[in-house]
Amino acid sequence: MSRTVSETQKKPIDYVKEGSGYADITLSRSMKISGNDVSVLRMREPTVRDIEAFQDAKDNEATREIATFANLCMVTPDELRTLPMRDYARLQAAFTLFTT
Helix, strand or coil: CCEECCCCCCCCCCCEEEECCEEEEEEEEEEEECCEEEEEEEEECCCHHHHHHHHHCCCCHHHHHHHHHHHHHCCCHHHHCCCCHHHHHHHHHHHHHHHC
């Protein structure tokens, strides 16, 4: 069963779809990953180990979050840095599915 969620958790949206152990995030426009155009990123559900690594990292909070999201989406941090803010906000919304 799939559900959609908004950043405010009050109305459904069409760009984050939750599955069993993952969320698919539809981007506002395609991005290049390993030379391929990608319009949907799949974020796997984080584990306690992922959160522990996030908290142990010595970088600033933004850099730690980017590294965590990149790991969960199986892309590089530099690839995520090319996202427009609207798409990065979609990743943040998807992440909250797993942590609330």
